[in-house]
Amino acid sequence: MNSQIRQTDSQGRLRHFLSIEGFRREQLEQILDTAESFAMLPGRQVKKVPLLRGKIITNLFFENSTRTRTTFELAAKLLSADVINFNVNVSATAKGETLLDTLRNIEAMHSDMFVVRHQASGAAHFIARHAAPGVSVINAGDGRHAHPTQAMLDMFTIRRHKGDFTPLRVAIVGDIQHSRVARSQIMALNTLGVSEVRVIAPRTLLPAEARTLGVHVYHNLEQGLEDVDVIIMLRLQKERMEHALLPSEHEYFQLYGLTTERLRRAGPDAIVMHPGPINRGVEIASEVADGPQSVILQQVSYGIAVRMAVMSMALGATAGEAPS
Amino acid sequence: MSKRIFMQQDAILNIIQGMARLTRRHLQERNIPDPAMIGIHTGGVWIAQRLHQLLDIEPPLGQLDISFYRDDFTRIGMNPQVKPSQISFEVEDRHIILVDDVIQSGRTIRAAMNEIFDFGRPASITLVSLIERSGRELPIQPDIMGLEPPLGDKEHIRLLGPDPLVLEISGRRDEREAS
Numbered sequence: 196m197n198s199q200i201r202q203t204d205s206q207g208r209l210r211h212f213l214s215i216e217g218f219r220r221e222q223l224e225q226i227l228d229t230a231e232s233f234a235m236l237p238g239r240q241v242k243k244v245p246l247l248r249g250k251i252i253t254n255l256f257f258e259n260s261t262r263t264r265t266t267f268e269l270a271a272k273l274l275s276a277d278v279i280n281f282n283v284n285v286s287a288t289a290k291g292e293t294l295l296d297t298l299r300n301i302e303a304m305h306s307d308m309f310v311v312r313h314q315a316s317g318a319a320h321f322i323a324r325h326a327a328p329g330v331s332v333i334n335a336g337d338g339r340h341a342h343p344t345q346a347m348l349d350m351f352t353i354r355r356h357k358g359d360f361t362p363l364r365v366a367i368v369g370d371i372q373h374s375r376v377a378r379s380q381i382m383a384l385n386t387l388g389v390s391e392v393r394v395i396a397p398r399t400l401l402p403a404e405a406r407t408l409g410v411h412v413y414h415n416l417e418q419g420l421e422d423v424d425v426i427i428m429l430r431l432q433k434e435r436m437e438h439a440l441l442p443s444e445h446e447y448f449q450l451y452g453l454t455t456e457r458l459r460r461a462g463p464d465a466i467v468m469h470p471g472p473i474n475r476g477v478e479i480a481s482e483v484a485d486g487p488q489s490v491i492l493q494q495v496s497y498g499i500a501v502r503m504a505v506m507s508m509a510l511g512a513t514a515g516e517a518p519s
Numbered sequence: 520m521s522k523r524i525f526m527q528q529d530a531i532l533n534i535i536q537g538m539a540r541l542t543r544r545h546l547q548e549r550n551i552p553d554p555a556m557i558g559i560h561t562g563g564v565w566i567a568q569r570l571h572q573l574l575d576i577e578p579p580l581g582q583l584d585i586s587f588y589r590d591d592f593t594r595i596g597m598n599p600q601v602k603p604s605q606i607s608f609e610v611e612d613r614h615i616i617l618v619d620d621v622i623q624s625g626r627t628i629r630a631a632m633n634e635i636f637d638f639g640r641p642a643s644i645t646l647v648s649l650i651e652r653s654g655r656e657l658p659i660q661p662d663i664m665g666l667e668p669p670l671g672d673k674e675h676i677r678l679l680g681p682d683p684l685v686l687e688i689s690g691r692r693d694e695r696e697a698s
Contacts, residue, residue, distance in 0.1 A: 208596060208597075225599055228601070229597065229601055231603060232584065232586075232587070232601050232602065232603040232604075234603075235603040235604065235605070239637055239638050240610075240611075240637065240638055240639050241638075243637070244587035244637075245587070245588060245633070246587045246588075246592055507597055508596075508597045511592065511593075511595075511596025511597040
C-alpha cells in the first residue's frame with residue numbers, strides 16, 4: 196500500500212489525502228485547526244465561502260455510500276466548487292470500461308479533484324498515480340485500507356469534546372478486521388499522541404497484525420472499557436455474518452454490545468462515537484446511541500467541516516509568495 | 520532585508536486616541552448612535568480592541584479572518600494560521616466600523632466587505648485604518664486614517680503586537696525615494 200505517491204508538496208502542503216500514514220502531528224493538527232474555522236459557518240446567514248469558486252470536484256464512487264458522498268458534495272458546495280457525482284458501479288465500469296479509461300474520460304471534463312470511494316484497497320492511490328498533474332485525489336474509503344477523512348472527523352470530534360489528546364485513553368470496539376476506519380483512526384490517534392489506544396473485539400474480527408499497530412488488545416468489553424475517555428463503536432457489517440465469523444447478531448450484542456450498564460465502566464465524562472450507520476441492538480443499545488454521552492450526530496456535521504478543510508488545503512497552490 | 524522601528528507603543532496609542540476622536544465626530548455627523556465594530560485579523564483586531572474601548576461601543580467586538588475570501592487563494596494557497604471569524608451581533612441593518620492596521624492594495628478590505636455581507640446586509644460600513652499607504656489597486660479609501668508615512672515602493676510597513684504595539688518598516692527605499 197505504500198506507493199510512491201507523495202501526499203504533500205515540497206513545502207509540506209497537502210496535495211492528496213489518501214491515508215493518515217506519513218503525516219506528522221502538526222500537519223494533522225493543521226487540518227483540525229482549519230476545520231475549526233469552517234465549523235463556525237453554520238452560524239452565519241450565508242453558509243458558503245467563495246474559496247473554491249471555479250473549481251470542479253468529481254465524486255467518483257465505485258461503491259455506494261449516500262452519507263459519505265453527500266457530506267463530500269455538501270462540503271464542496273459550501274466552498275463554492277462545482278460538483279459532479281459519478282456512481283461508477285451503475286454506469287461505465289458495469290459496461291466493461293476499465294478504471295483507467297473511466298479516469299481518462301472524467302479527466303477530460305477538467306476536474307480539479309477526485310473524491311474516490313472504491314471497494315478495492317489501493318484504488319485511490321492508483322488513481323492518484325495516474326491522474327493528470329495538478330489534480331488532487333481524496334480517498335473516501337478504499338477496501339479495508341483507509342478512510343482518512345472519517346478518521347479526521349473523529350479526531351475533530353474528540354478534540355472538540357476533550358481538548359488535549361495527550362492524556363486520553365481511547366477504545367475502538369467491534370469489527371476491526373474489516374474496518375478501514377479503524378486502521379485510519381489508530382494511525383491518527385497514535386500520531387496525535389494519545390496516551391493509550393485499545394481495540395476491543397472478538398478474535399475472529401481482529402486482524403493478525405493488530406498488536407503491531409501500537410494498540411492494547413482486549414477480547415472482553417467490560418475490561419477494555421475500564422476508565423476510557425472515548426469509545427468508538429464500529430458498525431458490525433451484517434454481510435460478514437455469511438462468513439460465519441460470528442454465531443449471531445444476538446450473541447454479538449450479548450458480548451460486545453454497548454449498553455448503559457457497560458458504559459458505566461468508562462470514565463464518567465466518556466463520549467460515545469460511531470461512524471454510522473448504526474445497527475441498534477447489534478453493536479449499540481438505543482438508549483446509549485440516543486443518550487447524553489453520545490456524540491454520533493455531531494460527528495456527521497463535523498464531517499462537513501473536516502472535508503471542507505481537506506479539500507481547500509489540497510486545492511491551494513503548491514508554491515507562491517506570502518500574503519501581503 | 521533591512522528592518523527598522525518606525526514607531527513605538529506610546530506614539531501609536533496617541534494616534535489611536537486621535538482616530539477615536541475623528542471616528543466619534545464622523546458618527547455624530549452621520550447620525551449613527553449605536554455602531555458595531557469589526558477588526559480584521561490580526562493587526563486590525565489589535566487596533567480595534569483599543570478603539571472599541573475608547574468609543575465605548577456596546578456590541579462585542581467582531582473579528583474577521585478573510586483567509587477564505589482572498590482573491591489570491593489559488594496562488595498562495597491556504598493560510599496555515601486561519602482563525603475563525605467571530606461576529607456575535609446581528610449585522611443586518613447595522614452601522615459597522617471596520618478596522619484594519621494598513622491599507623495598501625485595498626484587496627483585504629474588499630475581501631472583508633464580501634465576508635461581512637455573508638453575515639448580513641449592513642446599513643453602512645465606515646473604514647478606519649491606522650496606516651494609509653500608496654499602492655491602491657482597487658477604488659477603496661479609508662474614512663478615517665491614523666497616519667500616512669512616507670514609504671518607498673519597495674518598503675513594507677507592519678504592525679507588531681499586541682503588547683506592545685510597534686510599527687516596523689522593512690525593505691529598502693528605492694533610489695527615486697532616497698534621492
